[in-house]
Amino acid sequence: AQSVTQLGSHVSVSEGALVLLRCNYSSSVPPYLFWYVQYPNQGLQLLLKYTSAATLVKGINGFEAEFKKSETSFHLTKPSAHMSDAAEYFCAVTSFSGGYNKLIFGAGTRLAVHP
Amino acid sequence: EAQVTQNPRYLITVTGKKLTVTCSQNMNHEYMSWYRQDPGLGLRQIYYSMNVEVTDKGDVPEGYKVSRKEKRNFPLILESPSPNQTSLYFCASSPRLAGVSEQFFGPGTRLTVL
Numbered sequence: 001a002q003s004v005t006q007l008g009s010h011v012s013v014s015e016g017a018l019v020l021l022r023c024n025y026s027s028s029v030p031p032y033l034f035w036y037v038q039y040p041n042q043g044l045q046l047l048l049k050y051t052s053a054a055t056l057v058k059g060i061n062g063f064e065a066e067f068k069k070s071e072t073s074f075h076l077t078k079p080s081a082h083m084s085d086a087a088e089y090f091c092a093v094t095s096f097s098g099g100y101n102k103l104i105f106g107a108g109t110r111l112a113v114h115p
Numbered sequence: 116e117a118q119v120t121q122n123p124r125y126l127i128t129v130t131g132k133k134l135t136v137t138c139s140q141n142m143n144h145e146y147m148s149w150y151r152q153d154p155g156l157g158l159r160q161i162y163y164s165m166n167v168e169v170t171d172k173g174d175v176p177e178g179y180k181v182s183r184k185e186k187r188n189f190p191l192i193l194e195s196p197s198p199n200q201t202s203l204y205f206c207a208s209s210p211r212l213a214g215v216s217e218q219f220f221g222p223g224t225r226l227t228v229l
Contacts, residue, residue, distance in 0.1 A: 043205055044207075044220040102163065103160075105158040107156060108157050
């Protein structure tokens with residue numbers, strides 16, 4: 001069965017510093033992987049997705065993620081944090097079950113950005 | 116504007132009082148889903164629907180019902196709410212199978228059951 005583990009429920013960085021949010025997945029088939037962001041009092045918004053094309057995926061707001069099959073990882077990075085990046089981030093993997101695909105989410109990582 | 120809407124956004128109710136949370140999308144999507152979000156657990160799927168009149172259980176369906184009579188609407192029904200259903204609920208839609216398409220999320224409904 002597919003699953004997702006996000007390491008670190010809270011991450012704190014200074015403005016301008018590197019952002020690294022970790023995600024490891026478990027999948028018995030080639031996975032589709034997603035990162036979503038949730039700003040306060042809002043729904044989830046897609047940041048980026050990996051669908052077996054390029055292993056380095058670029059998303060919105062300067063974020064990118066690299067798919068590493070050998071490490072079963074899909075970590076999210078941004079070179080320079082901005083105050084507006086403060087939000088909760090969710091990694092998700094597709095689960096093929098019962099003839100349809102659904103998303104399995106990690107527990108989330110809350111990112112705080114300090115001036 | 117393409118969107119998923121949910122109503123109400125906030126709801127406080129008492130144990131056993133039936134309630135319905137509405138969800139509507141204007142993107143002509145086939146696939147719709149309900150999730151609940153709880154701290155430390157991420158989002159867990161409650162029910163999903165692949166098309167009109169086609170619904171099935173997700174990972175945490177107990178205590179919930181859904182219906183899909185029209186393509187655009189997918190209401191979530193709590194026949195007899197209990198305090199353990201206090202949570203943040205999200206409706207989502209996508210144009211085809213969720214695994215290869217982005218899911219579009221509503222703004223969420225924060226439910227408190229006393």
